[in-house]
Amino acid sequence: MTLPDAVTKDAQLLWEYQLMGHSPRRCSVAIGLGSHDLGVADVTAEMYRQGMAPLVVFTGATSRTTRERMPRGEAEHYRMRAIELGVPSDAILVEPQARNTGENIRFSRALLEEQGVPVSSVLLVSKPYEERRAYATARKLWPDVKFVSASAPMTLADYVDSIGDAHLVVDMLVGALQRLLIYPAQGFMISQQVPQDVLDAYERLCAQGFTSRLIPDAAQTE
Template identity: 75%
Template sequence: MISAQDWSDAHRLWDFQRMGHEERPCSVGIGLGSHDLGVADATVGLYRRGMFPLMVFTGATSRTTEGRMPRGEAEHYRERALELGVPESAILVEPHARNTGENIRFSRSVLHDHGVHVSSILLISKPYEERRAYATARKLWPDVDVVSASTNMRLEEYVDSIGDARLVLDMLVGAQQRLLVYPERGFTIAQEIPEDVLGAYERLRQAGFVSRLMAE
């Protein structure tokens, strides 16, 4: 049973983990691989609005995606973009990354290999991973401007799209833990985390939303 307090705390994490960046034209869009084809849809939508001339889809497979995306996350994203009418010439694929750090590093290498000059990136992720994606890119690619984006949806809409409310709350808690732990491990830049967000995170942990937590 998910209580009213749990939902309130989940909303607090959801709102914090989204960056609220104003979308603006960038050198390239990078769609971060995951189980969520909505990332590909959001990337295509931004492309159609003229936010970038070229997109990179990055991602191999994981335990979560190997069944539903057997050809790899990036390749399934590419296929989705082609279905939606994006020309093949506007898509690059990076099929090897297995975490966000590799998404950034390997995408950077692919763009370099294709001779693409990059001064800014529009980084497209799942809604609750905007902040971690941003912090990772700022750490690993500090000389470019980074704009974070995702599908514009409310928490309730995202829960409906996944079909498992407890799993979504578990993922929110796991994402928040990584924002706390990863700077110490050198994976991301450090960011200030408000006390109310920390309180929401701790209450959700204590309430048992822990399946996506890492061992510390």
């Protein structure tokens, strides 16, 4: 499916805004946030191999999207993938209960505290279009830790090709932006400034029906 040029341009604005632009650096631990995308496990494994973190946490249960593809749970499938890529099993902790980004952070923090792992910095690995959401959530729920965001280095076009559904990718971008707008007021994440051109692109995409990932009846602004 090929999207109109105007839609692609607006989606590109949302995509670029979601990327935090952090340079990877060595952290106390790498946390890979569960999802349908095994690329998160690939990036986390690569960060480990590069010496960016001595320990990896994979966090995630299952969802409607992953129930059939990852029947053992997202975190467990990530663990298996990372071991295939050369990460030793004793360098991986698994948190198998989290069902949203907030739980990913809270439950991973609790697991690390339970294991007695001192944490001053976290390499936070997510899907590209959820870098900013993950970062904003982590900053709210774990404010005394420094976070460095990471994801697969790919373009929007590459990501669309990997998913195979351009309309769905735009829906996901719109949904991710909506949450950045409404969640700070609900206490789920820190507030971040959204440039006007990104807001305008978001409104245009909503008006054109890219709304399947929106939270129904939610206010569109904080």
